[in-house]
Amino acid sequence: MSIFSVFALFVFLGAQLTGTKIENPPVTAKIDAPIDVLSVLKKSCFNCHSNETELSWFDHLAPISWRVSADVKRGREVMNFSEWENLSEAEKKGKLWGILNMIKAGKMPLPLYARFHPSARLDISEIETITDYVRSYDINQPNLSKKIAADSEYDYWRNEAIGTKFDRTSPNGIHYSDEFKHWKVISMANLYDNSMRVIFGNDIAVKAIEREEFHPWPEGARVVKAVWEQIEDKYGEFRPGKFINVQLMVKDNKYSNTEGWGFAKFSGVDLVPTGKLANFASKSCISCHRQLAEETGFLFNVPPKINP
Amino acid sequence: MKKTLLLVLVALVNLMSCKTGKEKQIYKRIIFDSTGMKVITHSFNKKLKTMSVLYGNAQAYNSALLTEGKRQPGSAYAFVTWEFQENPYWHGSQLSGKLLCVEKLSVSKSTEEGTVDYVVRFGKPKPVNGMVLSKSSRINYILDRRPSIQP
Numbered sequence: 001m002s003i004f005s006v007f008a009l010f011v012f013l014g015a016q017l018t019g020t021k022i023e024n025p026p027v028t029a030k031i032d033a034p035i036d037v038l039s040v041l042k043k044s045c046f047n048c049h050s051n052e053t054e055l056s057w058f059d060h061l062a063p064i065s066w067r068v069s070a071d072v073k074r075g076r077e078v079m080n081f082s083e084w085e086n087l088s089e090a091e092k093k094g095k096l097w098g099i100l101n102m103i104k105a106g107k108m109p110l111p112l113y114a115r116f117h118p119s120a121r122l123d124i125s126e127i128e129t130i131t132d133y134v135r136s137y138d139i140n141q142p143n144l145s146k147k148i149a150a151d152s153e154y155d156y157w158r159n160e161a162i163g164t165k166f167d168r169t170s171p172n173g174i175h176y177s178d179e180f181k182h183w184k185v186i187s188m189a190n191l192y193d194n195s196m197r198v199i200f201g202n203d204i205a206v207k208a209i210e211r212e213e214f215h216p217w218p219e220g221a222r223v224v225k226a227v228w229e230q231i232e233d234k235y236g237e238f239r240p241g242k243f244i245n246v247q248l249m250v251k252d253n254k255y256s257n258t259e260g261w262g263f264a265k266f267s268g269v270d271l272v273p274t275g276k277l278a279n280f281a282s283k284s285c286i287s288c289h290r291q292l293a294e295e296t297g298f299l300f301n302v303p304p305k306i307n308p
Numbered sequence: 309m310k311k312t313l314l315l316v317l318v319a320l321v322n323l324m325s326c327k328t329g330k331e332k333q334i335y336k337r338i339i340f341d342s343t344g345m346k347v348i349t350h351s352f353n354k355k356l357k358t359m360s361v362l363y364g365n366a367q368a369y370n371s372a373l374l375t376e377g378k379r380q381p382g383s384a385y386a387f388v389t390w391e392f393q394e395n396p397y398w399h400g401s402q403l404s405g406k407l408l409c410v411e412k413l414s415v416s417k418s419t420e421e422g423t424v425d426y427v428v429r430f431g432k433p434k435p436v437n438g439m440v441l442s443k444s445s446r447i448n449y450i451l452d453r454r455p456s457i458q459p
Contacts, residue, residue, distance in 0.1 A: 101400075154454065178459075181347070184341065185339075185340065188361070188390070189403050226456075233351070236353070238353075239349065239456075242457070246459075296397070301395070302337065306336060307334065
């Protein structure tokens with residue numbers, strides 16, 4: 001055995017002493033889903049996104065264990081199926097669509113992880129299982145009850161809440177302002193049967209889109225997405241029902257953990273801010289934006305290129 | 309001579325069609341200029357694959373909000389319709405794309421009730437539920453909308 005081999009062996013054995021052990025905290029609010037869905041999630045997602053992590057023997061060896069440990073920590077922060085039932089219905093819906101999109105885009109399971117754990121990969125029928133579950137989760141309440149709820153909220157807003165200057169601030173310091181109502185519409189979007197959205201941009205954002213300045217977007221660009229429920233009208237078309245939330249993206253380099261974008265969300269007619277800590281977006285919003293919308297500088301609803 | 313003229317003509321036509329071909333390759337991200345008008349509400353039609361925004365000036369917005377849709381003289385509206393397409397970045401989502409039609413409406417001051425002037429500025433309105441609406445039905449279809457809830 002050469003001196004180099006002996007040295008390498010000592011380094012390897014020494015590294016094992018630095019290994020980080022992955023603990024499994026108690027399962028407090030495990031996801032309640034059909035057995036076929038649970039089976040797919042357990043096989044492909046639970047190792048990083050639950051408190052029921054079951055690693056292979058080689059995952060415990062340094063330096064692999066260092067990477068695995070970091071992935072599990074990050075995975076649990078972003079989404080934890082062992083604490084799933086603590087989420088609100090809106091949060092569950094949002095995360096389910098995130099799961100489906102990450103899987104369909106081949107971003108999850110993480111490609112490096114899947115290379116060493118090929119059984120975690122989803123086959124076509126497993127992707128269909130998740131697709132059906134996510135879509136059925138969105139089945140609407142009857143149109144009539146949604147209309148009644150929207151009418152009631154409209155009356156409240158028009159007669160009492162309109163003109164209220166809400167002093168609302170996201171935990172990361174982004175203030176709510178209704179100045180977006182005077183900005184240009186950059187696009188509109190639907191999410192399946194779930195919601196309908198109008199996306200507004202300030203002048204800096206509009207110019208950036210027209211000039212394709214996405215890498216990076218100019219400082220000061222602001223994009224606001226207003227989201228409503230869908231209600232079918234007498235023409236068989238869909239109009240906005242209850243107001244769901246308004247979401248802001250503010251380009252400011254001080255938000256370096258989230259690709260230079262500050263995120264904020266204010267929900268309901270009373271505009272309740274989302275998040276408890278200033279870094280909430282680094283544990284939720286940015287994951288999908290970073291993985292799926294890099295091409296447009298991390299925005300999903302930039303208007304597509306059109307031949308006029 | 310005739311042959312030469314013909315050749316020149318053919319060459320010219322080819323050149324022009326080349327230019328047209330190049331122009332067809334220009335793909336841009338286009339944002340509609342609402343000239344300061346505000347969004348009153350929006351809608352979409354799954355069958356037609358269209359999304360529309362009803363814009364209005366301050367007078368139009370206030371009359372939609374405060375007078376139960378009674379048309380006030382001085383109100384100006386734009387009803388703008390786009391085709392929608394699948395969002396390439398988010399499965400399950402559709403995104404507005406190509407501009408299809410711009411309709412402009414204004415309520416003149418000539419009568420108490422307010423006469424609505426209607427003009428199509430771009431494109432052609434699509435039939436609603438397979439029916440081509442008369443001008444007055446089209447006006448009602450566009451203006452019979454309350455503002456979306458915008459806190």
